[in-house]
Amino acid sequence: MVSTFQNYTRYLVIILCALFLAACETVPKESATSTTSTSTAAVEIVDGVYVGSDTVEMLAVDVPDRIFFAYDSYSLTKAAQNTLEKQAKWLKANGSATIAIEGHADERGTREYNLALGDRRANAAKDYLMTQGISSSRVTTISFGKERPVNSGSNKKAWAQNRRSVTVRTN
Amino acid sequence: MRKLLLYLVPLILFTNISYALIEIDITEGNREPLPLAISEFFHDNSPEIIDKKITENIRTVISDDLERSGLFSSVDNKAFIQNNRAMHLKPRFADWRLIKAQGLLTGELAIEEDRLRVEFRLWDTFAEKEIEGLVLITTIDNWRRISHMIADKIYERLTGEEGYFDTRIVYVAEEGPKNKRIKKLAIMDQDGANHKFLTSGKELVLTPRFNPVRQEITYLSYFKNLPRVYLLNIQTGIQEVVGDFPGMTFAPRFSPDGEKIIMSLAREGNSDLYVMDLTTRVVERLTDSPAIDTSPSYSPDGKRITFNSDRGGSQQIYVMDSNGRNQKRISKQGGNYATPVWSPRGDLIAFTKFYQGQYFIGVMRTDGSGERLLTENWYQEAPSWSSNGRVLIFYRETKANDAGDGHSSSIWSIDLTGFNERKIITPVDASDPSWSKLIQ
Numbered sequence: 001m002v003s004t005f006q007n008y009t010r011y012l013v014i015i016l017c018a019l020f021l022a023a024c025e026t027v028p029k030e031s032a033t034s035t036t037s038t039s040t041a042a043v044e045i046v047d048g049v050y051v052g053s054d055t056v057e058m059l060a061v062d063v064p065d066r067i068f069f070a071y072d073s074y075s076l077t078k079a080a081q082n083t084l085e086k087q088a089k090w091l092k093a094n095g096s097a098t099i100a101i102e103g104h105a106d107e108r109g110t111r112e113y114n115l116a117l118g119d120r121r122a123n124a125a126k127d128y129l130m131t132q133g134i135s136s137s138r139v140t141t142i143s144f145g146k147e148r149p150v151n152s153g154s155n156k157k158a159w160a161q162n163r164r165s166v167t168v169r170t171n
Numbered sequence: 172m173r174k175l176l177l178y179l180v181p182l183i184l185f186t187n188i189s190y191a192l193i194e195i196d197i198t199e200g201n202r203e204p205l206p207l208a209i210s211e212f213f214h215d216n217s218p219e220i221i222d223k224k225i226t227e228n229i230r231t232v233i234s235d236d237l238e239r240s241g242l243f244s245s246v247d248n249k250a251f252i253q254n255n256r257a258m259h260l261k262p263r264f265a266d267w268r269l270i271k272a273q274g275l276l277t278g279e280l281a282i283e284e285d286r287l288r289v290e291f292r293l294w295d296t297f298a299e300k301e302i303e304g305l306v307l308i309t310t311i312d313n314w315r316r317i318s319h320m321i322a323d324k325i326y327e328r329l330t331g332e333e334g335y336f337d338t339r340i341v342y343v344a345e346e347g348p349k350n351k352r353i354k355k356l357a358i359m360d361q362d363g364a365n366h367k368f369l370t371s372g373k374e375l376v377l378t379p380r381f382n383p384v385r386q387e388i389t390y391l392s393y394f395k396n397l398p399r400v401y402l403l404n405i406q407t408g409i410q411e412v413v414g415d416f417p418g419m420t421f422a423p424r425f426s427p428d429g430e431k432i433i434m435s436l437a438r439e440g441n442s443d444l445y446v447m448d449l450t451t452r453v454v455e456r457l458t459d460s461p462a463i464d465t466s467p468s469y470s471p472d473g474k475r476i477t478f479n480s481d482r483g484g485s486q487q488i489y490v491m492d493s494n495g496r497n498q499k500r501i502s503k504q505g506g507n508y509a510t511p512v513w514s515p516r517g518d519l520i521a522f523t524k525f526y527q528g529q530y531f532i533g534v535m536r537t538d539g540s541g542e543r544l545l546t547e548n549w550y551q552e553a554p555s556w557s558s559n560g561r562v563l564i565f566y567r568e569t570k571a572n573d574a575g576d577g578h579s580s581s582i583w584s585i586d587l588t589g590f591n592e593r594k595i596i597t598p599v600d601a602s603d604p605s606w607s608k609l610i611q
Contacts, residue, residue, distance in 0.1 A: 072481075074440070107568070110509040110523055110552045111377060111603070112422040113479060113486060115391075115398070116435065116442035116463040119419060123440030142396060143419060143437065147375060152349035152575025 049077050050160035055150045059167060063090045066166040067125060071159075072109065074120040076128055084125060087167055088132035101125045102166045103143040104150075106159035111145060118143030125165040140170070196330075204244035205329065206271050209234045211248075212278035212291070213256045219282055225314045226280060229289070232318035233276070235362060236336040237325060240562075241591030246272045259292065267296040274302075276325065287311045291321050293328060303328040315364060316610070323609070335557040336361060339607045340564065341379045341388055342582060344368060345600040349571065349578050356390060358405065361606070363596050369403060378422060378553075379403075381607045384429035388605075389413065391421045400434050402449075414447050414454060422465045427473045433457070435465040444478060444495075457495035468512045468520075469493065470537070477501075477511040477520050477537070488522055490537065501539030510553050513537075515608075516560035519587075523552040523565075532565050534587065545589040555606045561587050564595065566602040 044052035048070035057065045064087075067080035076084070091097055103122030105114035122141035130136055151158035196202070211230045214220045230248075237243040251270075259277040267275050278291035286308055293303040303324055307317050316337060323334025344357040356369040356376050369388070370376055379390035386405040391398060400413040400423040413420065416436050423434040426446075433446045444457040444464045458464040462482035469476055477490045480500075488502040488511045502508040506526030513520055514534075524531040524544065530551045533544040551567040564584045571578035582595040582604045595601070 107550070109525075110466070110479075110486075112435070112466045113463060113481075113509055115377075115419070115421050116437060116465050119437040119442065120440045120463070127440070142398065147352065147377070149350050152571055152578065153573045154570040154578070155573055158571075158573075158575075 044157060045160045047077075048073075048160065049079075050157070050163070051079060052161075055161050059087065059169065060090050063087055065168070066164045068160060069121055069163040069165075071106070071163065072117065074117065074124045076124055080125075081128060084128045085132060088129050088134050091129070091134050091138065096171070097169055098138045098140075098171045100140045100142055100168045100170050102148075102168060103141065104148060104162055104164050104166070105146045106162040107146050107149065107154065108159060109146065115143050115145035118145045121163075121165045125167070202242075204238075204242055205273055206244050206246050207237065207274040207276065207325075208246040208251065208267055208270070208272035208296075209237075209276045210251060210258065210278070212280045212289070213259055214280035215282065217280075217282040219311050220280055220287075223311070223314070225287070225311075229278075229280075229314055229318045229321075232315055232362070232364075233322045233325070236319060236322035239362070239593060240326065241586060241593075242326070242330065246270060259290075262294055262296070264294070264296045264299045267294075272296055274325075274329065276321075278321075282311065283308070285311070287314060287317070289314075289317050289321070291324075293325055315360070319360070319362075332561060333559040333609070335559045335562065335606075335609070337610050338558055339365075339381075339610065340582070340595070340604050341369075341381060341607070342566075342597070342604040343377060343379065343602045344597065345580055345602060346372075349575060356388065356403070357597075357601075358388075359597070366598060369405070369408075378603050380424050380605045382425045382429045383427055383608050387429070389423040389425060389432055391423065400432065402432075413449075414452065416445075420445075422467065424467055424469065426469050427471055433467045433469065433476065435467075444476075446493075455495075457491070457493075458498065466510045470513045471515050471517045475513075475537075477513055479509050479511060486525075488520065488535075488539070490520075501537070502535070502542075503539055504542050512554055512556060514560045515556055515558060519560070521554040521556060521563055523554065532563060532585065534563075543589070545585050545587070546583075546592060551583070553603055555604050557606055558608045563587070564604045564606055566604060568602075 050068040059065050064083045067083050101122040103118035105117045126139045126141050149162040151161045209230055211226045214226055234245040238245055259279055262275055275294040275296055281288045288308050290306045292301050295302050309317055319337040322336040326334035338361045340361055341358045344355045345352055347353045353372045354376050355372040356379050358369055359366040375393040377391040379388045388403045390401055392401045398419040400420040401410050402413055403410045413432055419437040420434050423432050431446050431448050435442045436445050441461055442463045442465055444467050445454055446457055447454045460482045462480050464478055464480045466479040467476050474493055475490055476493050480489050486507040486509050487500050488508045489498055489500050491498040506524050509523045511520045511522045519534045520537055521534050524533055529547050531544040532546050532554050535542040548567055549570050551565055554563040554565040562584055564582055566580055566582050568580045580600045580602045582601045585592045
């Protein structure tokens with residue numbers, strides 16, 4: 001267990017580095033879209049679910065690492081199912097890869113309820129991967145509740161980006 | 172930790188408690204605070220008392236405790252008019268009435284065989300009577316606890332309710348940006364003194380709760396990235412995981428006898444309530460719904476449990492027997508409800524309510540009737556009762572701006588009447604407070 005955890009943290013470091021690089025890359029893109037800021041922001045959330053690409057990392061080419069949820073919901077949107085199908089394909093192509101799915105909630109809910117909600121979201125993603133033929137032995141889940149927001153703001157976009165489950169490779 | 176040597180000796184000679192004019196009805200709320208003169212205690216000029224400023228310190232602690240309760244105001248020290256040795260024997264009541272003090276506290280300190288002897292008397296300046304008197308003997312360094320105990324005695328004598336000043340608060344100390352928040356368990360006296368961190372911050376820790384009978388805390392730790400309920404012995408610092416569960420365990424609380432822990436277990440996306448006997452380690456499942464069941468709280472007699480569930484489609488408050496039978500929803504005024512906490516008096520349940528974008532701390536009777544909202548804010552949750560069931564503490568967060576700055580978290584207290592809202596000062600940001608019973 002200890003070694004898995006070390007691997008996990010090492011991988012996290014890699015993710016963070018990737019995230020940092022990616023952030024630098026997207027700077028021009030963001031400033032380009034900021035001219036139409038309000039209308040763009042409105043389009044980024046559909047029925048309470050974030051549909052934009054900010055914060056999304058790639059597990060491989062065209063394999064997004066995360067899916068988004070509506071407020072207090074753990075149902076998978078069509079887009080979420082599509083992302084998970086890509087993840088399943090990638091897991092099949094990389095038969096030795098194991099993953100952890102992290103479930104997260106936004107800050108507009110009590111801490112303990114959000115821990116349970118994060119667990120629901122991570123398991124909703126895991127269950128869907130299993131329907132796609134991925135063995136449950138390759139997938140662990142962990143809920144962080146509202147403890148690890150990706151966007152620290154207190155606004156609708158931040159909350160939508162934080163209502164997510166993120167797939168992280170653990171080996 | 173602090174070894175307490177303590178003897179309570181009633182001052183029988185002086186207890187002349189026939190009647191008193193001064194009494195406070197604390198169910199009333201927003202009343203004028205009762206003016207008390209709290210004198211500096213006369214002392215025997217022992218170097219320890221002088222060096223450690225024990226006289227001044229005792230006065231300050233007592234007076235701060237009583238003032239923070241919102242029920243008392245302390246008459247300005249400079250307005251005092253009588254020599255403190257003489258007044259401890261027989262105050263000139265008319266003089267004290269003149270400066271509008273309705274009650275007067277006097278006392279005497281001495282060092283005897285390396286121990287501190289504290290004698291105090293509470294006088295009713297209108298009835299011209301001593302209404303409370305006690306001798307306390309303790310180690311010299313224990314002057315602070317003695318002060319809280321004296322404040323408790325005064326509160327008890329004047330309100331008819333048990334005091335709550337000789338208590339502690341365990342909470343989560345928070346530092347750093349929101350997305351990389353560092354959280355540590357911390358403990359302090361109810362007034363913020365004797366602050367101490369209990370964990371290093373290496374692991375994420377959440378939701379500590381006191382054992383009502385032992386020097387022990389239960390909490391959630393992400394040790395090795397496996398969120399599980401833990402026990403921490405406050406005296407030894409030893410931590411141990413509670414049970415061997417196949418998924419995340421969270422939202423732990425002790426039973427009133429301190430012998431069991433009730434908590435949520437999340438398995439495959441479903442959270443249910445379980446109880447574990449800490450001696451036999453036997454685990455019993457209490458709820459079995461496909462919904463989220465969490466934030467449990469025992470009634471003080473241990474016979475019932477209130478908890479939070481979204482089984483009806485939204486977060487509401489339920490009660491059940493302690494064996495899991497007779498589960499029944501009690502919240503019904505509209506909006507979402509969370510974190511129910513049974514009052515130590517047994518008559519009320521405190522809760523968090525989320526309604527039309529705002530968060531409230533409120534109370535209702537145990538059948539859900541008589542809902543009263545005490546405070547409204549952008550975000551606040553997790554009430555914890557004072558040992559006498561008269562005050563609630565909870566935590567409150569401020570909104571961050573779009574850049575993610577400006578967020579803060581702090582502990583607040585409010586009276587059951589909805590008045591006397593106060594921020595509790597902590598060295599860093601604070602959340603998840605839990606208030607202890609009176610220290611034994």
